[in-house]
Structure formats: structure tokens, C-alpha cells
Amino acid sequence: MHNSDAARSAPLHAELDRYVARWPDEGETVGHFAALLGDGVDPFVRDRLAGHFTASAWLVSRCGQRVLMTHHRKLQRWLQLGGHADGDRDLAQVALREAQEESGLPGLTVEPGLFDLDRHWIPERGDVPGHWHYDARYVVRAGDDERYTVSDESLALAWVDIDTVLADPASDASLRRMALKWQVARPR
Numbered sequence: 001m002h003n004s005d006a007a008r009s010a011p012l013h014a015e016l017d018r019y020v021a022r023w024p025d026e027g028e029t030v031g032h033f034a035a036l037l038g039d040g041v042d043p044f045v046r047d048r049l050a051g052h053f054t055a056s057a058w059l060v061s062r063c064g065q066r067v068l069m070t071h072h073r074k075l076q077r078w079l080q081l082g083g084h085a086d087g088d089r090d091l092a093q094v095a096l097r098e099a100q101e102e103s104g105l106p107g108l109t110v111e112p113g114l115f116d117l118d119r120h121w122i123p124e125r126g127d128v129p130g131h132w133h134y135d136a137r138y139v140v141r142a143g144d145d146e147r148y149t150v151s152d153e154s155l156a157l158a159w160v161d162i163d164t165v166l167a168d169p170a171s172d173a174s175l176r177r178m179a180l181k182w183q184v185a186r187p188r
Contacts, residue, residue: 036051044085060139072155074125081102096138109140
């Protein structure tokens, strides 16, 4: 890694350090993210087919009791909003941008600091081979207007009670993990 790359990666390294201090049981996952960040090939572009960074939004309602979920068109599953970094090293801003693009909600704000990390396998699709997504997740807050618009990337959007996500064994495991973190971490 060149000095300029190391300097540009320093903020994410610092976020990873703070994250593992808060969630020490996730040290192995943090290690995967740190290794990718130190790789000589730019991990912020989707052309790095061995794996690359993505960012997602745990988009919570103003009251903090619901999360906006997407029925993902390609993956055919209910998930959080998010997408590829496409060269942007500010993953919090990527999460915010993806939430805005995929929901159409006005007045969204992103909270500082990583909320969750998830490394997951994306199966082969067309001419794109299977690869790893290193997904950095941030809390994004809705404003007063919670009327969303379904984008082309979704089959549907829905506000779901966070307690329901946590209690539903059919929910994606990483969604349940985020719901649990939200219950532990959110201000009352």
C-alpha cells in the first residue's frame, strides 16, 4: 500500500478500531475488513472481483422503532438498503446516498461510526463471478416524512418493527444481529 493510500484509509482503520473495541466478539470479522483495506488492489471498486466494500443503511424511523427494508430485486430477499462503494472511500456517505436513492425519503441523516459489519458471499450472476461483499453498515435516520418511493432495485419497501425483525427466525441473521444491536445501543 502506498503512503497516499494508507492516509486515505486511515479514517476507516480508526472506525474499525472503535468498532472492535465496542464489539470485541466480532474481531475475526474486523480482521477480514482490515486485511481487505490493506490490500494492494483498490477494495472500493466493484471491479475487484475477489471482494470489495459495500455500504448499507440501518434506516430507522424518526421514533426509532421501525426499520425500512427492501425486498431486493436481484437477491429476492428482505434486506436493508445499500450498495457498492464505486470508488468512494467514505462508506458512511455511501450508505446515506444508497438510502436516499433506494427510498426517495427526504431529510435523511447518517450517524457517525460503524453500526455493523457483515462479510457475505454473493453468488455468480451472469458474467460476474461469485465474490465477497464486505458490507459496512451505518445508522441512517429518517426525517419527518416517512413516505418512501420504491426504486428499480426493489420489488417493495416496508417499514418493519425492529422487535419483529429480532423475533422472526426467518429474518436474515445479519438483520436480527442489527436489531439486537439497536436494542442494546439505542438511546432510550
